[in-house]
Amino acid sequence: EICKGVNDLDKVVLRGLRGSSAEVYLYGGHVTSWKNNHDEELLFLSSKAIFKPPKAIRGGIPICFPQFGSHGNLEQHGFVRNRFWSIDRSPPPLTVSCNKAFVDLIFKPSEEDLKIWPYSYEFRLRITIGPGGDLMLTSRIKNTDGRPFSFTFAYRTYFSISDISKIFSEVRIEGLETLDYLDNLKSRERFTEQCDAITFESEVDRIYLETPTKIAILDHEKKQTFVLRKDGLPDAVVWNPWEKKAKSMMDFGDDEYKHMLCVEAAAIEKAITLKPGEEWKGRLYLSVVPSCYRSGQ
Numbered sequence: 001e002i003c004k005g006v007n008d009l010d011k012v013v014l015r016g017l018r019g020s021s022a023e024v025y026l027y028g029g030h031v032t033s034w035k036n037n038h039d040e041e042l043l044f045l046s047s048k049a050i051f052k053p054p055k056a057i058r059g060g061i062p063i064c065f066p067q068f069g070s071h072g073n074l075e076q077h078g079f080v081r082n083r084f085w086s087i088d089r090s091p092p093p094l095t096v097s098c099n100k101a102f103v104d105l106i107f108k109p110s111e112e113d114l115k116i117w118p119y120s121y122e123f124r125l126r127i128t129i130g131p132g133g134d135l136m137l138t139s140r141i142k143n144t145d146g147r148p149f150s151f152t153f154a155y156r157t158y159f160s161i162s163d164i165s166k167i168f169s170e171v172r173i174e175g176l177e178t179l180d181y182l183d184n185l186k187s188r189e190r191f192t193e194q195c196d197a198i199t200f201e202s203e204v205d206r207i208y209l210e211t212p213t214k215i216a217i218l219d220h221e222k223k224q225t226f227v228l229r230k231d232g233l234p235d236a237v238v239w240n241p242w243e244k245k246a247k248s249m250m251d252f253g254d255d256e257y258k259h260m261l262c263v264e265a266a267a268i269e270k271a272i273t274l275k276p277g278e279e280w281k282g283r284l285y286l287s288v289v290p291s292c293y294r295s296g297q
């Protein structure tokens with residue numbers, strides 16, 4: 001179902017079984033909403049989000065490609081998140097099982113885009129709602145150029161959470177313990193995570209390297225856990241701007257940092273290289289389950 005969203009922009013609404021749904025804007029190929037079977041919004045979307053080029057929509061799942069962050073010559077987080085995508089009416093086959101609602105989008109660089117990054121490619125994105133209300137994003141990037149190219153990538157996912165600023169942090173991440181990370185707040189210096197589980201009390205902007213394929217985001221107050229699974233994406237970014245940075249962002253409310261946490265399936269440390277004709281696939285699977293807490297919590 002295609003309808004008009006904010007600023008008259010086209011959006012696709014996917015409806016799964018038992019009331020689950022997702023909304024995807026063609027602007028950015030950007031998922032802005034994901035609801036589970038209880039009609040509860042699971043993604044954060046800023047009340048100040050600007051749905052207008054050249055700004056990417058603040059919240060949901062922007063796609064960072066062909067460059068994650070500001071390491072490189074391109075604009076921060078690349079440019080596909082602020083370009084218009086199209087519906088792909090004849091995508092190459094990709095396994096589908098029954099009871100799934102999905103949409104296929106495609107992005108191909110324009111003449112103007114080729115001046116910024118001089119390679120041609122086809123970027124196909126399938127967004128699927130599974131029977132249990134799970135959300136899956138599959139990216140397929142095919143090199144249609146005569147030369148190889150390299151890129152970095154992230155599914156920047158803004159999870160909606162109860163309140164990250166509460167003392168005795170009730171929000172934490174499991175699955176990144178003991179891993180090495182690059183700290184974006186310290187010029188990407190490399191550190192090793194020492195904590196049992198990651199909790200929050202200030203700005204965080206880290207790239208965890210070669211992580212397990214499963215990461216959990218536990219929200220004690222909401223009594224729910226997001227489970228993030230990924231394929232083809234070795235790294236994971238964790239980002240929260242916290243109070244000061246939040247105030248400096250024009251498309252983000254001053255207190256909204258409390259209610260969001262970005263945990264991103266990514267390929268950053270080792271860029272992905274595609275030879276002419278080659279295709280890369282990167283998948284993100286999100287589900288939400290009632291929390292099971294360890295004893296004493």
Ligand code: BG6
Nearest residue numbers: 056069076077184205239241249
């Ligand atoms: C982080 C950057 O990855 O993304 C921050 O390290 C930046 O500097 C943040 O503020 C958000 O980026 P953007 O482009 O979506 O405002």
